[in-house]
Every structure is written in C-alpha cells, then in structure tokens.
Amino acid sequence: MRIAFNASILRAPRTGIGQYLVELVLALAMDSEFEAWLFNGWGWQNRLPAAALPGYSRWSALVKRGLPNAYALRRMVEQRRFSQKAARADLYHEPSLWPLEFDGPMVMTLHDLTHVHYPHTQPADRLAAIERYAARGVERAQRIMVDSRFIGDELCHHYGVPAERVVVAPLGCAARFHPRSPERLAGRLAALGLQPGRYLLCVGTLEPRKNLQLALRAHARLPAAMRERYPLVLIGMPGWRTEQLEGPMRRAMAGGQVRLLGYQDDDCLAELYAGAHLLLFPSLYEGFGLPVLEAMASGTPVILSRSSALPEVAGGAALYIDPQDDVGCAAAIGALIEDRAQWAALRDAGLVRAQDFSWARCARITAAVYREILGH
Template sequence: MRFHRFKRGTGFQPVFSSWAGSPCHRIDESYNFVMKLILNVDALTPPLTGIGHYTLQLARGLRGHPAISELRYFAGWRWVSDPEAASAATRPVAMARRWIPFKPAAALAYGWLQQNLFRWQTRPLRDLLVHAPNYILPPWVGPSVATLHDLSHLHYPQHHPRERIRYLERYLPLTLERASRLIAVSEFVRQEIHQHLGVPLARIVTVHNGMDAAFHPRTALATAPVIARYGLEPGGYLLSVATLEPRKNLARLAQAHSRLPPSLRHTKPLVLIGTPGWLTEELEQHLAPLERIGQVRRLGYVPQADLPLLYAGAFAFAYPSLYEGFGLPVLEAMASGVPVLTSDRSSLPEVAGGAARLVNPEDVEAMTAGLERLLTDDDERSLAIKRGLRQAHRFSWERCIEETVAVYQQALAN
C-alpha cells in the first residue's frame, strides 16, 4: 500500500466564539493562539498499549494548558467528560473486537459508523481543532492533527491482524488528505511518512514521546517487596516488556537466551511482561518448553504501579524488536538504571542515543553474544547505565505537550 498522490486538505484560521462545557479557561499571552480542542481518546482501552499511554499523557497534559481555552474528549461514539474514565466508553468496542466474527468486515463497518457518529455529534460545533492521537482522523472540515506512530502495517503486514490492515488501508489515506499537520513520534517515522506515503516533510513534525517520572533507579530494598509477589529477586532476571506479537521478535530473544551458558540461564531467567497479542503460535512453541524448565517467566499484564519496580529490579533489559516507531520501553529501562540491549534498526538507535548495545535482531547468535556481554561485563554495564540515565532524562511528557501545542499552532496558522 503506497499513497503517493497526496492532496492537501483545506485549512482555515478560526475565530473563536464562546463554547461551554470545558473546565479549562486559563489564557497565557505568550501563545500565538488560544485554541479550542477536541481530543480523540479511543486508544484509552484497557489494558493500555503504548499508544494508549501516549493518549492518556496528552489528555492529562493538555487539560488546563494555558494555550487551550476549551477542551473536549471524544471516545468510541460519544463525548466523555474525563479521559481517565474513557475506558467505559471504549470497553464494549474492545470486547466486540475480540469476539465478533468476520473481523475485517466488522472493523470497516465500525469505522464507518464511528466516523458518521462523530460527524453527527459535532455538526453544531465550529472553530475547533481536532487531534487524533491514534492514526485516523474523524471527518472534520477544520484544522486537524493526527499522530502516526509507525508504518509497520506497510513493512510487516504479516505481523498484523487482517482487520487492522483493512482498516488502515481504508481510512489512513483520508487522514493524509484531511490533516493540517501530522505528528511523527520520531525522526525515523517522519522520514518514513514522507518516503512511503508521499507527504511533504513540511507538513510532518517530529515530537518525541515523553518519560514518566515514575521510572527511576531504586535500591534492592525498595524493589524487593513488589517483585517478590511475582516470585522474583532484585537483580535476578533479564527483562523484556512488549505485547506478545511477532514484530516484537520475542521468539528470537527466547532462542538467544536459551543459548547462554547454563549458569546465566539459571541465575538470569528471561521475564516477559506484556499482554497476549496476535499470531502467537510460533512464539508459544519457543516459550512453552523454556517455561517448563524455569528459564522463561511470563507475567502477562501487570498493574501500572508495579511496572517501574519490575524495571528497576531487573539486571538487564532486552528489546530486540524488528521495527518500532519509537520504542518507549527502551527509555523506561534506561531511566530505571538498567543496561539495555536493543535492535540496530528503525527508530531504536535514535531513541537509544548511543546508550544501548545494538544488535541485528534477526541474528540470534549476535543477540546471544550481546546478552552475554551485557550480563557479565561490569565495565560495559556501568557505562551503559550512566549513558542510559543521561539519555532518558532528555525526554519528558512536559516537553512533548509543549511541542504538540506548537504543532496545533502551526495547524491553526495554515
């Protein structure tokens, strides 16, 4: 799927009129525009994925921002007053997606219904800007912004459910036509959007994701009470955090770990945190026998409050994904004071910033050698931890919010 014939949508500079219904009224003269915003919060479906956390951070940071005079949230098919409670609006859709038959057709039908419900419920509104943090813009004739997190559906369609591919094929070209500006979560993704979708670079802005302050180094004494509930000890495991789906390359990670010397496999088992995804048959074949002998542990979904302690308690972190638009877990591990091994491709070198050991994610032997070095070389570990902390501190959600607001201003100035 390639979209090279790109038509720019018509933008306008709005004149704001009074509009009730939002708690945000503070105005700061330092901003070029004071704007009214509709934020689509469909991605706030539990358990939250990376895009869900991104959306939640936007919703929190934009609420009360001095450049936002009015803020409203739309989820599923209706308005929601509080993004923290948006899951109530999206949960029925998530359940339907899991159980409904004929999923590709159902996804397209739901997309059509959702777009038309948005159009119907916003028909009396004017002079607003719409931001879709999860790829697809709803129908809107005014200024709009969409965030694209990666183009993995183009490069690895075999690693996605068919209904997702069909949905993006149908609605992403419309987003490219409508959007006043596109946000890319890394410079890598910005260049991908330009090269593969034909969008001019001037219409795409790189805004990196941020880092939650909850991720920071902790002592063994601080982590022990929480990680003990999972049968773990501080410094006693190699961690990976990812949805269990093919693109995350966990099958090769398990293979690489299984080739480590027996002492390392025993003292540093591979611990996987993440919800079951899709197309996991091959991964299951690799993990099941290793689980039976205790070399792999799957924790599934863990509460958000426990996650920073599980990071900080790890001896090392591995994230050998085949393709990432950003790769937030790499930063979360670095911020937690844990040395990282990750892939030498896509956005991951950009995000790691020279602070991680990079390997070819398709070379199991290279991955094994990298893991062994990370687990045994004290000098490399110490240097990686210091560099990782410096790199992680370059990213914050506050900066992400400010840069996102600047993109809104560009969209309004079109």
C-alpha cells in the same frame, strides 16, 4: 482553544498509543490555553478516565461474525456521535490510524507504518480499513506528527507527503519510571517469584515483529547456571502469531528459565523495569521504542537491535546487536552480567540520555503546531 481528541484508543488493555494520548493530554493541561475534548467512541468527556476504558467484550466478536458489515455500522454510529459535539471544536487531533470525519483543521499522529511493512499482522478487512482511513487522514491533515525522524522519512517516502507537513515530536517518559532500591522492590517482585537485579526483561506484544524468538534463542545459549540465576521475563499481551513462540516458550518455561507474566499495569511495569538487570529489546521495527526510554529512565541498561527508530532513542547509551544474531546477543547478555563496570557505565549513560526526552517537550512541540494551524 478547544481540541477534540479521538480517545477510543484508551480502551483496555491500554497500548503505547493510549499511553501517548494520556501523557500528551496531561502535559497540554499545564497550558490553560487548551481545553481537551475526549471522544471515547460513544460520548464525550472533559477529563481523562482514571483507568482504561472498558475493552470490547467477547460479544463484539460474535456480533462481528453474525452481523454483515458490523465494523462499518459501528463506525457510522461513532461518526454520528462524534460529529454532535466535534463541530464546536477549534481543531481535531487524531492520535492513531483511524481519523473520523471533521470539517475543520486536523492534526494526525502517525506512530509507525507497521500496516505497510507487516500487512499480514491484521485480518484482511481490518487492514483494508486501516489503509483507507490512514491514507485519508494523511491526505486531510494539515500537519502529521511523528515520534521519530525515521518515521517522518518513511511517511514522506510512502505517502508522498511534503516534508514541511511533517513534525517530529519525540515521546517522553512518565515520572513513575525511575531507579528504585532493592528494598523497595522486594515485596512486589517476591509476589511474582523474582528477585531485584536477578532477571532479564523483555517488554512488548508477543508477535514476530518484536523478535522474541531471538531473545529465547540467545537466552538458551547462556551457561546453565547463568540461565538459572537470570531468568528471562516476558511482559506483554498475546499478539499476531503468538503460536510461533509457544513451543520454544513452553520448553524454556518448563525449566523455570523463562517466565511469561502477560500484561501488567503501569505501576507494576515501572517496578519490573527498575528491578531488572537489563532490558533486552531485539525488535525488528519500531517507530520509537518507548520501553527503551522507560528502561533507561529506570536505571536499567538496554541491549537492543540497531534498526528503525531505535538508535534515535538510545543514542550511544545502549549496547547494540544484530537482530538476526543470537550468538552475538548471548555474548552481549553475558557481558552485562559478568562485567559490572560496563553494566554501571551503561546504566549511567542511560539515565543521562533519558533526560533528553519529556512529555512536556512533546506537548510544547504539539502546542506550537496547534497555534500555527489556528493562526494564534
């Protein structure tokens, strides 16, 4: 079966959806029945790129401002190039919110409804395009894959999709996320000014939805000696309204209690997970919460908010907080620093829980959908 994928999501910097596509295609490749055709926005390739595709350059923004309907023109060119080969594919799988036109059977993956709950996170023209293409894709797709039951329920409620068209395929965890000894971590972490087991980690785009202000406030409530010994390390790209965090971050960073490391590549991120004392993930809304799974698989306990799809991922293997309660969050952090028995119990529970998720399982569910649609 020839499966066409819209792989333009693999442009740098690679996001969680890009990681989903990479891992899904790799897992599907274990089944010789499937041949992946990857459309990168300009042309086609049969293999995943070794690194993220080049991102849009600074000239893209200039062209967009200077050329009326620049987005629509780019979309038209992409559609034409896509259609040149896609017509020979047996099925088209769109991994995000931007499906291209395709005359044959189609599957779409909807990871979350951020554009519905947080429409102000997008420029008006981009939001209008997302709403138009997402709604069109949901209408056309024979099956819609979701990462969690929570998102499946939201999809049915918001778009009126019958439940039988929705398939839950939980995400997996790459093999690079695993426990590592302090000795193996020391070199990489020392280069970043960190020590194994002596920092708290937050991973995610720097935007209000991730609720990083709560993390900063909770960390600031810890005793001074504890803050000094366990700095808060933030990993992620700048996002919408990052300026809301700039004041609190700047003040905390001035004292060395908060470190902003920005975007990190896959290998570095895996070591940062394994070296952290805990992952703090107070997000307000997630369709899955891949950092939670990656941290658990790395042997790192997780403190997270009891919201959206997060309990589906962590189950009983995490310490939950109210995402509006910085006092309670600080108490949870303090408990996992001072109570070694509780820390060890959560670490062990997380390692067991992470074994319930795999990209092989995600691919099996997805492959079954392909076969059902194509009558195989």
